[in-house]
Amino acid sequence: xxxxxxxxxxxxxxxxxxxxxxxxxxxxxxxxxxxxxxxxxxxxxxxxxxxxxxxxxxxxxxxxxxxxxxxxxxxxxxxxxxxxxxxxxxxxxxxxxxxxxxxxxxxxxxxxxxxxxxxxxxxxxxxxxxxxxxxxxxxxxxxxxxxxxxxxxxxxxxxxxxxxxxxxxxxxxxxxxxxxxxxxxxxxx
Amino acid sequence: xxxxxxxxxxxxxxxxxxxxxxxxxxxxxxxxxxxxxxxxxxxxxxxxxxxxxxxxxxxxxxxxxxxxxxxxxxxxxxxxxxxxxxxxxxxxxxxxxxxxxxxxxxxxxxxxxxxxxxxxxxxxxxxxxxxxxxxxxxxxxxxxxxxxxxxxxxxxxxxxxxx
Numbered sequence: 001x002x003x004x005x006x007x008x009x010x011x012x013x014x015x016x017x018x019x020x021x022x023x024x025x026x027x028x029x030x031x032x033x034x035x036x037x038x039x040x041x042x043x044x045x046x047x048x049x050x051x052x053x054x055x056x057x058x059x060x061x062x063x064x065x066x067x068x069x070x071x072x073x074x075x076x077x078x079x080x081x082x083x084x085x086x087x088x089x090x091x092x093x094x095x096x097x098x099x100x101x102x103x104x105x106x107x108x109x110x111x112x113x114x115x116x117x118x119x120x121x122x123x124x125x126x127x128x129x130x131x132x133x134x135x136x137x138x139x140x141x142x143x144x145x146x147x148x149x150x151x152x153x154x155x156x157x158x159x160x161x162x163x164x165x166x167x168x169x170x171x172x173x174x175x176x177x178x179x180x181x182x183x184x185x186x187x188x189x
Numbered sequence: 190x191x192x193x194x195x196x197x198x199x200x201x202x203x204x205x206x207x208x209x210x211x212x213x214x215x216x217x218x219x220x221x222x223x224x225x226x227x228x229x230x231x232x233x234x235x236x237x238x239x240x241x242x243x244x245x246x247x248x249x250x251x252x253x254x255x256x257x258x259x260x261x262x263x264x265x266x267x268x269x270x271x272x273x274x275x276x277x278x279x280x281x282x283x284x285x286x287x288x289x290x291x292x293x294x295x296x297x298x299x300x301x302x303x304x305x306x307x308x309x310x311x312x313x314x315x316x317x318x319x320x321x322x323x324x325x326x327x328x329x330x331x332x333x334x335x336x337x338x339x340x341x342x343x344x345x346x347x348x349x350x351x352x
Contacts, residue, residue, distance in 0.1 A: 012264035012296045014289055020273035024281035030271070030289060042281055113280040142278045 018043045022142050023114035025168035040112040051115065051176055053082040056090060061127045064091035064159060067183055072100035072154070074185040082178040083118065083164055090162035091127070096185065098155035104188035108136065108147040109162055111179040116169035118162060118179050119146045125157040151188040227329040233322025243317050250309030257302030264295035 016030045021042045023035035029042035036043045037051030058065040067077055083090055096103050109120040122131035136147035152158060162181060169175040235243075271288045331351070338345040 012261050012268055012292070012299060014268040014272045014292055015274070016272060017274045020275060020277055021285070022278065022280040024283070024285075028283075028286065029281050030285070041276075140279070142280065 016042075018047075023112065025113050025117075026170045027114050027174050035114050037114075040114040051174070053084040053176055053178065055084045055087060056081050058091045059087060059089055061091050061159065064093040067092050067094040067160075069094055069183065069185050070097075072097050072103050072185060073187055076182050076184040078180055078182045080178070080180050081162070083116070083162065083176055085176045087176070088163065090179075092160040092162070092181065092183075093125075093157065094160070094183065095157045096152050096154045100154040100187075102151065102188050103154050103185055104149055104151045105158070106147070106149040106184045106186055107133070107160055108145055108182045109133070109179050110143050110145045110182070111177050113144050113168065115174040115177040117144065117146075117165040117167040118177050119165045120148070120181065121161045121163060122148060122150055123159040123161055125159065127159050127161065129161075130158075149186075149188075225331075227331065229327045229329065231325045231327070233324055235320070235322055239320055243313055243320075246309060246313040246316060250306045250313055253302050253306030253309060255306075257299045257306055260295050260299035260302060264292050264299055267292040267295060 014030070016033065018033060019041050021030060021033075023029055023040050023042055027035035029035050032045075033042040034045040034048045035041075036048040038049040056065055057063055065079070067079070069075075069077055079092070081090055094105075096105075105122070107120050107122065109118055111118045119133050121129050121133070123129050131148055131150040133146040133148045136145045137143075138145070160181070160183065162179060164175060164177070166175075267288055271285050271292065334349045334351070336345075336347040336349055338347065
């Protein structure tokens with residue numbers, strides 16, 4: 001009985017185990033914990049690892065990574081990658097089939113809250129922007145998402161430029177992030 | 190004053206003291222002689238102002254401790270909102286940090302209240318001990334006077350006690 005009475009009077013400080021929370025924007029973590037660059041969770045400062053990035057060789061339009069999608073309605077193609085510190089672009093390219101009655105592209109870029117925000121820009125064959133993303137992060141999601149769905153012309157070449165959005169970058173100290181780009185062709189509604 | 194009356198008076202005084210608070214009779218009250226004085230010890234009584242002061246002090250301490258309990262329970266409820274022993278899959282947000290800071294503030298307030306309230310209660314206890322009234326000790330020295338009364342065929346030997 002005494003223990004029952006004592007517990008409510010003593011246990012009034014938050015107790016957060018390492019790994020319980022994902023890192024928040026700007027690599028924020030509960031007091032006493034630090035953001036791990038390897039799995040983006042808030043861990044013991046002694047055990048956290050630095051951010052690592054094996055960026056693709058697609059920093060320029062000329063070296064854009066091609067996305068092969070077959071059919072007017074395609075499977076979702078997912079490509080994990082990252083933007084290293086100082087990277088400003090990650091280019092991807094695709095072409096719509098020529099025989100579609102109507103075709104649209106749905107693109108999502110999902111990334112941890114921990115570091116710099118990331119967006120995706122739809123461009124024509126020359127990289128000129130023709131569409132931009134919206135914040136599509138769902139309530140309670142563990143990662144942030146930017147997305148768009150745009151109707152396209154068939155038989156045409158397009159680009160997707162994954163770009164940093166300068167938010168949540170720890171005032172420049174964590175201006176990098178990993179991301180997963182998911183692209184699908186579908187019939188517009 | 191005669192023996193019977195004197196003893197009765199002493200016993201009456203003692204019984205009155207016993208009725209309120211336990212009185213102690215030191216010495217041998219059963220053997221009333223000149224060599225055996227009667228010592229009556231009656232516990233001292235606190236003044237009403239002393240009692241009021243102590244009650245006020247203790248009451249204030251309890252109120253402050255109660256305030257600490259209030260802050261403590263509030264902090265506990267807030268702490269439960271952000272505490273996690275396993276992976277939540279959720280990012281640490283500004284809202285979580287605000288809850289954490291709020292909880293910390295409440296915990297500090299609770300600690301301060303416990304400290305102050307506890308100190309006041311301890312002060313009340315110390316004051317209660319220090320201001321305890323001394324026992325009232327009364328020493329009764331009996332005076333014994335033997336009496337010899339002539340009687341037919343002899344004499345009647347007796348005694349008178351006075352206090």
